[in-house]
Amino acid sequence: METILILGDSKILKNKKIEEILNKHKNAELIRISPENYDDELLDKIFTMGSLFAQEKIVVFFEFSEFKIHQQEKITKFLTKQKDSFIGTIIVDTKKESKSLTNIKFDKKFEFSLPSPWQDDLWLKFIKNISDMFGKSMDEEVAFRFLELVGKNEELLYEEIKKVSIYTENEIINLVEVEEILSVFPTITYEELCYSLVKKDFSQTIDKFAVLANSPQFSPIALNSYLFTYFLDLLSVKLNTLSTKNQPSYTWPEISKISKEAEVSQQRVANFLGFNFKTDKERKINISKIYDLKIIEQILLEIEEMDRILKLGGNSKVLFPKFFHNICYGDQC
Secondary structure: OEEEEEEOOOHHHHHHHHHHHHHOOOOOEEEEEOOOOOOHHHHHHHHHOOOOOOOOEEEEEOOHHHOOHHHHHHHHHHHHHOOOOOOEEEEEEEOOOOOOHHHOOOOEEEEOOOOOOOOHHHHHHHHHHHHHHOOOEOOHHHHHHHHHHHOOOHHHHHHHHHHHHHHOOOOEOOHHHHHHHOOOOOOOOHHHHHHHHHOOOHHHHHHHHHHHHOOOOOOHHHHHHHHHHHHHHHHHHHHOOHHHOOOOOOOHHHHHHHHHHHOOOHHHHHHHOOOOOOOOOOOOOOHHHOOOHHHHHHHHHHHHHHHHHHHOOOOHHHHHHHHHHHHHHOOOO
16 A cells, blocks of 8 residues: 655645656545545445455545544545555545654655745745646746736636636737736725725725725734834835936836845835836826835834734724824824
């Protein structure tokens, strides 16, 4: 019996690897087991009865970490005991290697993890890898546009890249095709709210805050923390562009360079410095020119004070609009 462990939180890449393995064993009997269809009797039959249709079996345990603990323990016991007698291949798909799985000596291990939210470079690489699956390619600017329009959601990115790949007859996906074909994702995010705020659009900021504040998942502390990080990133970009502060515009390679030096995501650097795609309907402005260093530092102090008040039970629906008004119309203007 060959045992294969596939780790990580990337469903797309893990499923691709599983399909590659299955294609090498096309004559084997395939058995898929998930938390939804697991059955003790089925497990007994798989490991005690021979295959009726093929000489070997391939058993895939999907989302192993979602199985109940006692089920995980029973499965790993079977795998340990039957390693020499079972004819076939066992594939275990899981996010993390649980304690019960450490008892199994797997023949092969693969790991497919998604990048962290702040790792823009790895997300761009991930997007390009998906386009490769459909025989297409794209440059970094196009990959970034996917990231900006769709967000860091693996399954949505996969579906949208697939859609564009089917539509285009070109081997290289271009910006115009992305703009024409991509679906619209209207969900308001903290990032969008912060951008409306930093460009001093009070009406837009309040509208977006109202949507967020009415969500059952809304956390005032989380939003405040996001605001602090956002303006801290603006400060970092400002410090790393002092020598080019009079530069009218920036190229994409310059954006990437500043992103690495300031340790700020490319998306934010592009927004802060007014980088515009050819297909943008609304022209971005260079935000960094609106704020000087002292004002950004003052804003950070105000956010810290708001954090203290929120943790003492302050009303977020009063505190945030007042803070937004100060940024857009108050002393910071």
